[in-house]
Amino acid sequence: MAEALRRLQAELAQDPASLAFLPLAEGLRLRGDLDAAARVVLSGLEHHPNLADAHDMFARILADAGDFERAADEWSMALAVDPRHGGAHKGLGFLGYRRGDLDGALDHLELALAADPADRSVVQALQVVRSAAQAAAQQPPVDVGSGSPPAPGGAPAVAPAESPDRSPAAVFAGLEGGDRGMLLLDPRGRTLAGGLRGGGGRDVADEVAAYLAGVSQEAERTARLLELGPWRWIAAEAEGGTLHLSRPVDDALLLLVRDRSVPAGRMGILAARAAEVARRWLEAQRV
Amino acid sequence: MKPGFRYALDAITRIRGVHGAILVAGEDGLIVAESLMEGIRGNAVAALAASLYQRFRQATETAGVRRPEFLHLQAEQGSLLVVPAPNDVLVVAVAAGDLNVGLARLEMIRAAEAIT
Numbered sequence: 001m002a003e004a005l006r007r008l009q010a011e012l013a014q015d016p017a018s019l020a021f022l023p024l025a026e027g028l029r030l031r032g033d034l035d036a037a038a039r040v041v042l043s044g045l046e047h048h049p050n051l052a053d054a055h056d057m058f059a060r061i062l063a064d065a066g067d068f069e070r071a072a073d074e075w076s077m078a079l080a081v082d083p084r085h086g087g088a089h090k091g092l093g094f095l096g097y098r099r100g101d102l103d104g105a106l107d108h109l110e111l112a113l114a115a116d117p118a119d120r121s122v123v124q125a126l127q128v129v130r131s132a133a134q135a136a137a138q139q140p141p142v143d144v145g146s147g148s149p150p151a152p153g154g155a156p157a158v159a160p161a162e163s164p165d166r167s168p169a170a171v172f173a174g175l176e177g178g179d180r181g182m183l184l185l186d187p188r189g190r191t192l193a194g195g196l197r198g199g200g201g202r203d204v205a206d207e208v209a210a211y212l213a214g215v216s217q218e219a220e221r222t223a224r225l226l227e228l229g230p231w232r233w234i235a236a237e238a239e240g241g242t243l244h245l246s247r248p249v250d251d252a253l254l255l256l257v258r259d260r261s262v263p264a265g266r267m268g269i270l271a272a273r274a275a276e277v278a279r280r281w282l283e284a285q286r287v
Numbered sequence: 288m289k290p291g292f293r294y295a296l297d298a299i300t301r302i303r304g305v306h307g308a309i310l311v312a313g314e315d316g317l318i319v320a321e322s323l324m325e326g327i328r329g330n331a332v333a334a335l336a337a338s339l340y341q342r343f344r345q346a347t348e349t350a351g352v353r354r355p356e357f358l359h360l361q362a363e364q365g366s367l368l369v370v371p372a373p374n375d376v377l378v379v380a381v382a383a384g385d386l387n388v389g390l391a392r393l394e395m396i397r398a399a400e401a402i403t
């Protein structure tokens with residue numbers, strides 16, 4: 001092992017743009033030398049910024065180090081480059097399970113299996129997550145901590161998030177992006193729940209909600225004028241991301257913001273899930 | 288109507304399911320050119336489409352994702368689509384429920400590029 005790593009290091013020293021950085025980083029990661037592995041892969045990314053495998057490798061190192069948020073970002077970048085990257089779907093499936101987002105975990109793991117039907121670890125992970133989802137459907141509250149799917153790259157599996165906090169800021173906890181890209185607002189532009197972060201992590205929930213005040217009435221007038229029936233949703237695709245606005249109940253709007261790597265169809269699925277969570281939360285508030 | 292505008296709008300309205308297309312001044316919502324089915328109140332649709340686009344533009348820019356390149360209002364029986372063009376003009380299309388949205392989007396982007 002040590003000899004193999006030395007050979008890869010020598011190869012990389014001779015040609016810094018060589019792809020030898022991938023097996024070298026993996027070897028260092030497996031040895032537990034995460035700092036060195038991260039240095040190697042970051043150096044490789046300088047030469048190959050659009051290599052999905054490199055982002056996947058960095059994500060696995062970050063996951064091993066417990067930095068799940070940045071790992072998710074790296075896996076998302078891998079998918080932006082290659083939407084069918086099995087390793088990235090596997091990693092995001094693992095993170096979804098860890099957060100308690102079983103549906104999201106299943107989606108990613110199924111895509112990971114489609115990418116590599118022979119990957120036993122994905123098959124095992126799917127079995128664990130499907131069992132947890134069935135148990136959750138039959139007997140709430142959810143207890144998915146009884147088994148953990150194999151973690152990407154052999155990282156220690158971590159129990160999913162604890163029981164959900166139902167404070168307004170945490171209504172969407174457990175859903176993909178629920179902490180920074182899901183916002184429930186009233187038609188007058190006041191935030192009800194969720195959160196929204198803009199560039200640099202700035203809290204932009206109130207500002208965006210204010211701009212969207214009145215959209216519901218305008219959409220309704222437009223649809224009526226054109227005899228299109230009730231409006232269902234509005235999607236705004238921008239260069240840096242997509243906004244998806246829907247109406248889970250008559251007197252509230254649900255906004256999702258995602259980067260462009262999330263396909264329009266998936267935005268719809270995420271919105272439907274978040275709408276269900278929002279409806280339940282609003283009902284509970286009204287009791 | 289300028290021939291270039293007519294050509295751009297015709298390319299959109301030829302798509303199956305599209306009921307009409309309008310070029311709208313984004314700032315004030317006034318019609319620049321239109322090709323609509325009879326019975327559609329172009330002025331009102333133009334004003335509402337421009338207002339919706341402006342609201343979402345403010346929202347997307349505040350959210351840090353820059354201005355919308357495609358706005359899609361989906362209703363039970365159809366949709367309203369908006370694509371920005373140069374000089375603050377908006378390309379707006381009104382369509383039935385069975386529209387090929389991808390194709391409409393493509394033609395609208397081409398139209399937006401053609402009316403410079």
